Amino acid sequence: MAFKTIEWKGDAVVLIDQTRLPNEEVYIECRDHISIAKAIKDLKVRGAPAIGVTAAMGVALGAKTIEAEDHKEFIAELKGICDVLSKTRPTAVNLFWAIDRMMAVARSYNDLDMEGLKELLEEEALAIYEDDICINHQIGVYGKVFIKDNDTILTHCNAGALATAGFGTALGVIRAAWEKNKNIRVFADETRPFLQGARLTAWELMKDKIPVTLITDNMAGHFMKKKMIDLVIVGADRIAANGDVANKIGTYTVAVLAKEHGIPFYVAAPLSTLDLTLKNGEEIPIEERDEREVTQIGGVTIAPKNVKVLNPAFDVTPNRLVTAIITERGVVTKPFLAGLKELKKGCK
Amino acid sequence: MAFKTIEWKGDAVVLIDQTRLPNEEVYIECRDHISIAKAIKDLKVRGAPAIGVTAAMGVALGAKTIEAEDHKEFIAELKGICDVLSKTRPTAVNLFWAIDRMMAVARSYNDLDMEGLKELLEEEALAIYEDDICINHQIGVYGKVFIKDNDTILTHCNAGALATAGFGTALGVIRAAWEKNKNIRVFADETRPFLQGARLTAWELMKDKIPVTLITDNMAGHFMKKKMIDLVIVGADRIAANGDVANKIGTYTVAVLAKEHGIPFYVAAPLSTLDLTLKNGEEIPIEERDEREVTQIGGVTIAPKNVKVLNPAFDVTPNRLVTAIITERGVVTKPFLAGLKELKKGCK
Numbered sequence: 233m234a235f236k237t238i239e240w241k242g243d244a245v246v247l248i249d250q251t252r253l254p255n256e257e258v259y260i261e262c263r264d265h266i267s268i269a270k271a272i273k274d275l276k277v278r279g280a281p282a283i284g285v286t287a288a289m290g291v292a293l294g295a296k297t298i299e300a301e302d303h304k305e306f307i308a309e310l311k312g313i314c315d316v317l318s319k320t321r322p323t324a325v326n327l328f329w330a331i332d333r334m335m336a337v338a339r340s341y342n343d344l345d346m347e348g349l350k351e352l353l354e355e356e357a358l359a360i361y362e363d364d365i366c367i368n369h370q371i372g373v374y375g376k377v378f379i380k381d382n383d384t385i386l387t388h389c390n391a392g393a394l395a396t397a398g399f400g401t402a403l404g405v406i407r408a409a410w411e412k413n414k415n416i417r418v419f420a421d422e423t424r425p426f427l428q429g430a431r432l433t434a435w436e437l438m439k440d441k442i443p444v445t446l447i448t449d450n451m452a453g454h455f456m457k458k459k460m461i462d463l464v465i466v467g468a469d470r471i472a473a474n475g476d477v478a479n480k481i482g483t484y485t486v487a488v489l490a491k492e493h494g495i496p497f498y499v500a501a502p503l504s505t506l507d508l509t510l511k512n513g514e515e516i517p518i519e520e521r522d523e524r525e526v527t528q529i530g531g532v533t534i535a536p537k538n539v540k541v542l543n544p545a546f547d548v549t550p551n552r553l554v555t556a557i558i559t560e561r562g563v564v565t566k567p568f569l570a571g572l573k574e575l576k577k578g579c580k
Numbered sequence: 581m582a583f584k585t586i587e588w589k590g591d592a593v594v595l596i597d598q599t600r601l602p603n604e605e606v607y608i609e610c611r612d613h614i615s616i617a618k619a620i621k622d623l624k625v626r627g628a629p630a631i632g633v634t635a636a637m638g639v640a641l642g643a644k645t646i647e648a649e650d651h652k653e654f655i656a657e658l659k660g661i662c663d664v665l666s667k668t669r670p671t672a673v674n675l676f677w678a679i680d681r682m683m684a685v686a687r688s689y690n691d692l693d694m695e696g697l698k699e700l701l702e703e704e705a706l707a708i709y710e711d712d713i714c715i716n717h718q719i720g721v722y723g724k725v726f727i728k729d730n731d732t733i734l735t736h737c738n739a740g741a742l743a744t745a746g747f748g749t750a751l752g753v754i755r756a757a758w759e760k761n762k763n764i765r766v767f768a769d770e771t772r773p774f775l776q777g778a779r780l781t782a783w784e785l786m787k788d789k790i791p792v793t794l795i796t797d798n799m800a801g802h803f804m805k806k807k808m809i810d811l812v813i814v815g816a817d818r819i820a821a822n823g824d825v826a827n828k829i830g831t832y833t834v835a836v837l838a839k840e841h842g843i844p845f846y847v848a849a850p851l852s853t854l855d856l857t858l859k860n861g862e863e864i865p866i867e868e869r870d871e872r873e874v875t876q877i878g879g880v881t882i883a884p885k886n887v888k889v890l891n892p893a894f895d896v897t898p899n900r901l902v903t904a905i906i907t908e909r910g911v912v913t914k915p916f917l918a919g920l921k922e923l924k925k926g927c928k
Binding site: 254255421422423424425427430431434435438443444445446447448449450451452453454455457481482484485488489491492526527529530531532533534535536537538539540541542543544547548 | 775794839840896
């Protein structure tokens with residue numbers, strides 16, 4: 233890749249500042265878990281898998297500052313650090329999954345000394361990082377078969393290298409097809425209000441020279457009707473046990489449009505995005521974000537002062553609209569419940 | 581109304597500059613048909629009925645400058661003026677309708693002297709202006725029955741006072757219901773790329789104290805699924821004989837979503853928007869606009885340099901998705917062809 237989304241530096245985490253793309257490619261250095269939490273909350277790093285990896289590194293960074301007498305005290309302090317990180321964003325389950333994984337490791341090695349524990353947590357965070365890249369390549373392997381030569385793929389938001397440790401989930405599938413020399417084209421929804429499609433997806437596909445056309449969200453239906461889109465691939469922020477998918481606001485609309493036009497709708501996500509504790513998508517908490525994301529763009533006010541605004545950051549696509557869920561362990565189709573449970577068995 | 585969209589001043593036309601709303605309420609004065617054409621092209625005035633009214637006034641202004649020897653020469657010069665005005669925007673048929681109506685009047689009074697012709701054209705433009713306001717009130721009369729107490733209405737783009745000589749078409753129906761003291765709420769799609777919903781619809785509804793909530797285009801499906809929207813009302817830029825409706829890009833997606841959720845989808849438009857020469861919506865020319873409307877917002881660049889962009893300004897909603905078309909002469913439902921033809925009979 234021509235850039236690194238997340239980089240571990242031993243005593244710091246370096247993140248590409250995604251709020252300043254595409255106009256500036258700026259990297260920020262987070263030296264503690266507080267600044268990591270702020271970077272997640274402010275969307276400097278975003279995308280469910282990337283949030284998970286960054287949070288894990290935040291736990292490892294935070295652990296380095298613990299001055300505990302024994303394992304019990306260490307765990308108590310570590311829990312405080314995890315609490316700060318877990319209160320950043322509510323919808324992407326990878327955040328909680330990564331934090332839980334870090335806590336579980338620290339808890340299970342109760343015979344290690346403090347330095348040993350800190351090293352172990354650093355290793356675990358790096359494993360989560362490395363795993364994520366491998367997982368995305370594996371998703372690409374399973375997913376690329378759905379893309380035929382000369383296909384045009386619509387994607388929404390950014391489920392790319394920028395949303396992960398690298399390679400991407402939805403864009404990973406597209407990259408895998410591209411690397412097989414398939415002649416493909418991507419339509420990127422701009423993805424209001426935060427414009428992840430216009431700012432991030434267009435940027436990273438152009439970096440890789442994968443043909444991309446930017447459209448506003450409300451154009452997708454028009455181009456589907458004109459038979460200019462062959463399939464849809466998106467990422468996910470949380471998948472319930474029944475296969476309902478929470479993803480960036482607007483995903484549900486794309487899924488309804490795909491159904492109307494008989495276009496397949498694929499979700500590409502690691503199994504860490506799967507939340508088997510939730511029966512269906514109605515139970516997924518949906519983050520409501522600041523109304524200024526809607527009323528201002530790059531500091532420019534685009535709506536009347538004091539206008540009432542709603543700004544849900546995600547929506548839920550019911551499983552009936554999902555053609556298949558592409559994971560690192562294989563592809564699941566309807567009915568999702570059994571297939572997802574089977575794949576998740578034995579996962580970390 | 582608290583503002584005037586279009587005002588005839590005898591030797592000039594005053595327009596509220598819609599590109600500067602909502603941050604500034606600025607009026608521009610057009611003293612000839614060239615500046616009128618530019619105002620239409622640059623979207624300083626927009627909305628199918630408003631374009632028609634403004635163009636008619638442009639013809640009347642242009643006519644004042646004609647120095648012809650006889651009626652034939654006058655008509656030839658007037659045709660040149662009309663050509664300039666008709667080349668501004670291709671989709672809204674009201675533009676051509678208004679210009680044709682002005683030309684027809686000038687042609688039919690071949691016994692008048694030049695001054696008489698100029699006066700006649702001024703009167704005709706003013707009649708088109710006055711008619712438009714009456715028509716919108718009448719659309720409101722017929723349409724308000726579809727809005728029940730406590731309804732939430734979704735609208736897309738701006739089909740309000742700003743899109744007409746006054747009162748509005750879709751927003752006229754909403755205003756008529758509001759004036760009957762119905763407790764209603766409007767959800768306004770922001771309507772990318774030009775943000776007519778965020779900038780204009782929210783602004784004019786707030787001026788009238790009609791409760792309005794601004795959402796991004798891609799949120800409409802989410803709120804329909806949550807049963808927060810009871811009906812959809814939009815305007816139209818051109819309606820084909822079979823009831824297919826061209827309207828602002830994104831309208832088709834809203835119509836698909838409405839069908840998916842069993843929500844009625846109404847189109848409110850004057851009969852001047854009806855184009856019986858076109859069998860169906862596929863024949864309606866769709867304007868492709870400058871890509872900078874997508875890549876820049878208020879001068880801020882939101883996409884990578886040189887990204888490929890598509891920017892169709894309109895889409896076509898097939899008649900099967902339209903619950904009813906509300907006109908000044910009554911409401912038409914499926915099958916539209918006969919009903920629309922019947923209503924159009926004897927119309928100017």
